Amino acid sequence: MAHFLSVAPDQWVPEISGAYVDEALTAEAVAFRIATHVPIEATKIRIPTFGGDPTSQWVEEGEDLDVTDATLDGIDVEPKTIAVLSKVSRQFFDDQGQLSTAVLAGQGRDLGRKIDAALFGSNASNTKAPAGLRNVTGVNVIHAGGTWSNLDAFAAAKFHAETLGEQVNFYAAHPDDALGLATLKDESGSIRPVLGPDPSMPTATNIGGVPVVVSEYITTGDVWAIPSRHLHLVQRGAVAAEISHEAYFGSLSVALRSFARIAFGFSRPAAFSRITTHSGS
Structure with a gap:
């Protein structure tokens, strides 16, 4: 059902409008489903990185322990800005007296798509985007051969x-690869799919109990174990939505x-x- 946000030109509410964009963004972006969300207010955050556990040992009562350190370091993560600008007729505001959330939702969906493109791509040549x-x-890197013929590589990734000491929570694939995997049969001439049903997730595609998510921004032939x-x-900060009456003053927009x-x-x-099914990559 369509929803409308009642906003007269002089009654723009940034918090409410931003919430509509945020809702559409998080629904569109696969990244928000598979990642740990870390909200911050500062310019950047330092996230601990992990290299290995300390070493334990068997000892006699009263025996001194050898001292070992966990292998810890950190990475600095500084959020980059992704933005979208739309032009809307002033008549849309004045005559209708309300702003359709379709405009905001459309902006949010495109922001979500660009976030996925940044996550699954390489941004080495674009310093404006995050790594x-x-x-x-x-x-x-696990080579699965030239085509998807079995699920052995996924077992290898999981193990x-x-x-x-970690866990694969999601496999992320291009839709074409997800379809190819979903239509694999358990043997030649069979109609039984390799991917059997999971009663705990009847509507989800999964491999070995791990959910599969799809994004068109993943390179075809690659599947990420996340x-x-x-x-x-x-x-x-929060997703923001802002309005300007001056930007297109001459066109009544x-x-x-x-x-x-x-x-x-x-x-x-x-x-x-x-x-990957790509050789040598």
Whole structure:
């Protein structure tokens, strides 16, 4: 059902309007579903990175223990700004006396798409965008062959994470790859899919109990195994929506601007796996 936000030109409420954009953004962006959300108000945050546990030992009663340290470091994550600007007729405000949330929702959805594109892409050549998964060094790469023919590589990714004491919470794939995996059969000539039903998640696609999410911004032929506690989506402040009557003064229009400040932190790259059908990548 369509919703409308009653906003006269002189009664713009930034908090309410920003909430509409935020709702559409978080619903659209896969990143918000698979990452640990870290809200901040400061310019940046330092996230601890993990290299290994301290070493324990068996001892006699009263025996001195050897001192070992956890392998700890940190990464600085500074959110970058993603923004969108729309031009709306002043008549839309004056005659209707209300602002359709379709405008705000459309801005929010596009912000969400751009956030996913940043997460799953490589932003090495665009310093305005935050670093994404393709920019991270130390990620485990698993070659699955030239085509998706079985789920062995996914078992390898899952057990790789478990040997590090971690857990794969999501597989993230391009829709074409997700479809290819979902239509695999258990043997030649069979109609039985390799991916059997999971009674605990009857409406979700999953591999070995791990949910599969899809994004068009993932490179075809790659599937990411995501440990959510080590993927941090850092957001500075709330999603904002603003209005200006001056920007398009000569055309009897108003400007609607929405923006968010977002960046990603990868606190243990070795716990991530990129399962790929691309040779030598």
